[in-house]
Amino acid sequence: MSKIKIYALGGLGENGKNMFCVEVDERIxxxxxxLKYPEKDMYxxxxxxxxxxxxxxxxxxxxxIFISHGHDDHIGALPYLLKNINLRVYATHxxxxxxxxxxxxxxxxxxxxxxxxxxxxxxxxxxDVSISxxxxxxxxxxxxxxxxxxxxxxxxxxxxxxxxxxKNAKYLTSFEKITNNKNVLAVLAESIGISxxxxxxxxxxxxxxxxxxxDSNEHRIFVSVFxxxxxxxxxxxxxxxxxxxxxxxMGRKAEEVVGIAINSGYLKIPDEIYYLLKPYDENNKxxxxxxxxxxxxxxxxxxxxxxxxxxxxxxxxxxxxxxKVVFISDPTTVTLRNYxxxxxxxxxxxxxxxxxxxxxxxxSHATAEDLYLLYSMLKPKYIYPIIGEYxxxxxxxxxxxxxxxxxxxxxxxxxxxVSVLEGGELVSKEIIxxxxxxxxxxxxxxxxxxxxxxxxxxxxxxxxIIVAYLDMRRRIxxxxxxxxxxxxxxxTDLETFNQTISEFFxxxxxxxxxxxxxxxxxxxxxxxxEIGKIVYRISKKRPAILPVLIEIKK
Numbered sequence: 001m002s003k004i005k006i007y008a009l010g011g012l013g014e015n016g017k018n019m020f021c022v023e024v025d026e027r028i029x030x031x032x033x034x035l036k037y038p039e040k041d042m043y044x045x046x047x048x049x050x051x052x053x054x055x056x057x058x059x060x061x062x063x064x065i066f067i068s069h070g071h072d073d074h075i076g077a078l079p080y081l082l083k084n085i086n087l088r089v090y091a092t093h094x095x096x097x098x099x100x101x102x103x104x105x106x107x108x109x110x111x112x113x114x115x116x117x118x119x120x121x122x123x124x125x126x127x128d129v130s131i132s133x134x135x136x137x138x139x140x141x142x143x144x145x146x147x148x149x150x151x152x153x154x155x156x157x158x159x160x161x162x163x164x165x166x167k168n169a170k171y172l173t174s175f176e177k178i179t180n181n182k183n184v185l186a187v188l189a190e191s192i193g194i195s196x197x198x199x200x201x202x203x204x205x206x207x208x209x210x211x212x213x214x215d216s217n218e219h220r221i222f223v224s225v226f227x228x229x230x231x232x233x234x235x236x237x238x239x240x241x242x243x244x245x246x247x248x249x250m251g252r253k254a255e256e257v258v259g260i261a262i263n264s265g266y267l268k269i270p271d272e273i274y275y276l277l278k279p280y281d282e283n284n285k286x287x288x289x290x291x292x293x294x295x296x297x298x299x300x301x302x303x304x305x306x307x308x309x310x311x312x313x314x315x316x317x318x319x320x321x322x323x324k325v326v327f328i329s330d331p332t333t334v335t336l337r338n339y340x341x342x343x344x345x346x347x348x349x350x351x352x353x354x355x356x357x358x359x360x361x362x363x364s365h366a367t368a369e370d371l372y373l374l375y376s377m378l379k380p381k382y383i384y385p386i387i388g389e390y391x392x393x394x395x396x397x398x399x400x401x402x403x404x405x406x407x408x409x410x411x412x413x414x415x416x417x418v419s420v421l422e423g424g425e426l427v428s429k430e431i432i433x434x435x436x437x438x439x440x441x442x443x444x445x446x447x448x449x450x451x452x453x454x455x456x457x458x459x460x461x462x463x464x465i466i467v468a469y470l471d472m473r474r475r476i477x478x479x480x481x482x483x484x485x486x487x488x489x490x491x492t493d494l495e496t497f498n499q500t501i502s503e504f505f506x507x508x509x510x511x512x513x514x515x516x517x518x519x520x521x522x523x524x525x526x527x528x529x530e531i532g533k534i535v536y537r538i539s540k541k542r543p544a545i546l547p548v549l550i551e552i553k554k
Contacts (some may be wrong), residue, residue, distance in 0.1 A: 002152050006186065006384060006411075007418040010034065010050035014415075017436075019050045020157065020188060021384060024129045024150050028058060030065040031086070031146060031157050035076030035439070037299055049077035049443035051435040056084055060312045063072075063126045064088035069143035070098035070257075071228050072298065079106040079437070088114040090124065090131075094170070097260045099160075105256075120144060120174050134177035136161035138363035139229045141170035141266045145178075147426040152424040153185030156378060159387055160190055163360050163370045164202060170266060171231055185424055186411075187380040191388035191396040193365030196358075203235060205360045210236055210326075211260050213354065214243045219322040220291045221245075224306060227257045227296035230267055232328065232361070237269055240292050248516060250288075250316060251296040251305055258296060279317040286317055288294070293317070301337035303331075308337075312314045312343035319349045325357040344381040351423040368399055375403060384419070389509045461485055462543040465536060466505055466527070470551050475513040479550065481505050497538060503536055505516070505547075522550060 002024050010017030016036030022029045035047040055062060065087050078099060081087070091099060096117050100110045118124070128151060133144040138160050148155040163188055165171055200206070213221065225233060240247050247269060249258050261267035275291055278284050295302045306325065308314045325346055331339035346353050366374070375383070383405060385396035397410050411419050411426065416434035468481040475531040480512055483498045508530060512523045528545040536542055 001423040002150050004150060004152065004155070004185075004419070004421040005418050005430070006155070006188070007325065007432065008386065008413065008415050009052065009054070009528070010036070010077075010415055011387050012413055012415045013388075015192065015389055016427060017048060017077070017447055018074050018159065018387055019052075019077065021055075022148050022155055022157075023061075024148070026061055027126055027129055028055070028062045029056065029126075029131065030062060032068055032074040032159065033065060033077040033081045034071070034073040036168055036436075037075065047076060047439040049080055049437045049439055051433070051437050052081055052347070054432045054434065055081075059085045059087075062087055063129075064090055064124075066131060066146050066157075067091035067095055067099070068146060068157065069138055069140050070095040070420070071140060071160070075099055075102060076379070077082055079103055079108060082108070082113055085490070086113060088116060090116050092133075092141040092144060093117050093510055094140075094261070094264065094266050097264055098257065098460050100316060101256055101260060117452075118144075120177060132177075134174040135172060137171050137173045138162070139231050140259075141206070141230060143171075145183060150185070152421070153183045154181050155185055156181060156187045156189075156380070158187060158189040158366075158374060160365060161370070162193070162362070162364055162366055163373055164464050167260050168234065170232070171336045171393075175377075180373070184378045184380040185421070186382040186384060186385045187375065187378055188384045189371060189374060190366055190394075191392040193337070193363055193367050193370070194388070194395045194399065195393050196363040196365060198359055199363050199367070200360055201362065203232070203362045206232070206356060206362070207235060208241065209356055209360055211243075213324070213326060214239060214245060214292075217324050219324065220293065220320070221294045222295055222306065222309075222325045223293050223328060224302040224325065225328040226298060226302070227251060228498070229328070229364075230257070230261055231364075233258070233294060233296075234267055236292075238296075241270060244273075244290070246273050246288055246291045248275040248277050248291060248293045249295060249296060250277060250314075253300055279315050280318060287320065289322075300335045303335065303338040303342040307342050307345045310342075310349050310351075313315055319346075319351050321350050324352040326377060327353070330355065330359060331356050334466075334494075371396070371399065372403060373404075375400075380409075382409055382411055382421075382423070384410060384413065390430065404440060461541050461548060462529070464501070464543050465546045465548065466531070467502065467548045468505070468509065468551065470509075470513075470549055471553075472518070472551050473553070475518075477506060477509050477513075500538065501531060501534065506530060523547075524549065 005023035007021055009019040011019060014036060016034055018032045019033040020031040021057060033048050079102060080272040096115055103110050104456045120133045122133060130149045132147045136143045136145050148159040163173060181261055237247055258267060262269060275288060276284055295305045309317050309319055385393040393412055397412055400410050413419060416432050418430040418432055420430060420515055464485045466481050466483050469478040471478050480502055483501055508527060512518060524547050532545045
């Protein structure tokens, strides 16, 4: 009999930041370490990752981190995690190639880390607990589900999968290994695909549509597609081979994910059709009529690349009236603004535009039918909906009820909420600290929430910078302060505004300099507070007030 704890440090009630943990007695097993892309009001923030203080405090008990696949929302926080805890990392070959590239991108020497390649035949032993794997079908090759075998039964981790039929062996599901799991105590299965309704059950309609596009246009075609959607990219490349079309890739992420896939043989492109884009100049314009250019990236990167081409700022390509742009899938709410701007830019350039909507694409996430098949094969005692916003988790719970599962079998958690099982029975819940860490630039460091709030304030209210020179020997302000204000509209003219602030500043400074003790930091705080009140009365705005006091010697 074991004491088992199941919890998430990220990935519940949100889209991304996936990190899940299973504790069996004193051993901790971590599954995935992902990031979440920031909201548009998180100024200067490049990524949001899970707070790992609990793992740092218990690092001696962690057996390793087991990665399901290579998407950023499942591996993006690894550099930060490994910088703080040098864990053993287990992943399939392709996923590990992406991890190594990510670590190198963050200036981390991969030789210093414990990186182990696994496959679906590997079984790892940790005392009386074993970890095994089964292949799953997803949009990226060598994705796996993970099984934790304990004395009280198996715990199955099944993120980001579908049961679509694939020809490529690197995307095939190990149905036999799934069905061979007996005595399943719990399943942690994704929820985000619950919302994918009225979608095609395969890619046949997509393939037919794309072939028609190739047949109907003999000139250059630009395809906007996520770089991590390698399964669909391979299908489009195969169709280009059939139609004797050359292919090229552009986008920063293409150099990483696509480049790794090509170099390691996971994306097969015959040499005779691969076209390497050369810098644009009068002698080379890359105007090859039968060329298909894959414009790749994550989130808005493909849109930004297309807009850059429209503005004649791309170093490889310029649009011509004969070109056609094809968007693979509709924009999300996060990328909608960039999509609309890009569409406007394209129409201004008189470029023909087409979109292959999501309904024509097989989803890469588990639908209701996929989940029903999974649970029919595994027959779990408990089910933990994971991965997705709370509405997805709740709909997953409702779906399970239609499958015949009772409320006592469905465990809906929040990040940091711990489900405790003893002897195979759910006995209680606990709470551990968790939250968000904001990353600015490299994933090695993090940013405080106070700094994010300050950036938000600067963007909305503006800033007033007051620079003054002090002669501390004579205890005077040498000359009138220099005032610069940015980011807000005056209700009075600038000269009157600056004069009012300057006079008030000088009065406050005279009083402060006449005191026996001059505390510079306290004076700056007082100036910020009192001048802020004056500015609000004048402008009805609350900009950041930044007094800069520079001591000089004469």
